[in-house]
Amino acid sequence: MTREAYAFWLDSPGRGAIRPVRVADPGADEVRVRTCYTGVSRGTETLVFGGRVPPDQYAAMRAPFQEGDFPAPVKYGYLNVGVVEEGPEDLLGRSVFCLYPHQTEYVVPASAVVPVPDGVPPARAVLAGTVETAVNALWDAAPLVGDRVTVVGAGMVGCCVAALLARFPGVHVQLVDTDPGRAGIAGALGVEFAAPDDAAGGRDLVVHASATAGGLQRSLELLVPEGTVVELSWYGDRPVELSLGGSFHSGRLTIRGSQVGMVAPARRGSRTYADRLALALDLLDDPAFDALITGESRFAELPDVMSRLTSGDLPALCHLITYDGE
Secondary structure, three states, X not given: OEEEEEEEEEEEOOEEEEEXXXXXXXXXXXXXXXXXXXXXXXXXXXXXXXXXXXXXXXXXXXOOOOEEOOOOOXXXXXXXXXXXXXXXXXXXXXXXXXXXXXXXXXXXXXXXXXXOOOOOXXXXXXXXXXXXXXXXXXXXXXXXXXXXXXXXOOOHHHHHHHHXXXXXXXXXXXXXXXOHHHHHHHHHHOOEEEOHHHOOXXXXXEEEOOOOHHHHHHHXXXXXXEEEXXXXXXXXXXXXXOOOOOHHHHXXXXXXXXXXXXXXXXXXXXXXXXXXXXXXXXXXXXXXXXXXXXXXXXXXXXXXXXXXXXXXXXXXXXXXXXXXXX
C-alpha cells in the first residue's frame, strides 16, 4: 500500500513547486516519519535553487535522500525533524532528525533517523545538520586552550561554529560580518562582534564562512605567522580571487579546506557519521541556538520563500518551515 504526501521540488533553476508523491508502507527496519519542521540551509539551498552547482560537484553535493539530478528537476534538502508514526517500538512517537528534503512524510531506514534529545525543542533540532558541519570544522581546526579565534561570516554555519567555540575554555572568540545587525546574534551566542575593518588581528586561527573572496582575504590578514584559515565556504560556480603576496608566504600561512562529507581525519576510526550527528543534537541543548532561527513560514509557502531567500529579498540565517499537524 502507499500513502500520498507532498514534497518541494526544484522544477527548473529559480522555480520550485509543491508536488504530490507516493509513500510506501514501511518495511522491516524502516520508519514512517511525519514531518513537523524543516530548515532551509540558506547558503547551500539557494545555490541549488539558483542552478549554481558546478557540474564537477554534482556527486559531492548530492544529499542523502535527494531525488532527481542537478541542476533540475531535483528534490533537495537535509534539515528535517518529524515524529515516527510507524516503525520499531523504541522509536514510535519519538521526535527524530533526518537528512531528508522538504516533504510532509516519508519512509527511510530506521538507521537514518537520530532521536532528538528530550532537552532539545524539535524546532531547534533542524539546526543539527549545520551544527554537525561546525563540529567537523572544529575537529579539523583543533583549537587549543587560550587560542585567539575569529569566525569571519555570521551566516548559519559561521554562527554555529562561534556558538561552539564560545564553550572552549580560555578561547577568545570574535565573530566578524559586514552586517551590523548580526551583532545582536553574536551577543546571544556569547561572543564578540566586529565589522571587517575593526576585526582584531594576531589570531591563532580563523574560520572562514562568508563565501566571499573578500572575507577569505581578510581572514588571511588577521592571522599570526604560521596561523591557519579553516575554509568552510561553499562558492558554487563563483570564481575566488586572492592576493597571495604580502605575508602569505613570509608568514607561512595555511588555508585548509573543511567539509562535512567526510569525518575529519583526526576522528576517522573513532567516530562515525551517526556519532557526529548525535553529538550535534546533544550540543543543541542550549537556548542560545534559538537566535539562529530568524524566520518562519508554512510548507505551502516554500516555493515563494526559496525564491525570496535566493534573491536576498528575505534575509535569514535558518528559515524554519512548519507543517500541518506539528
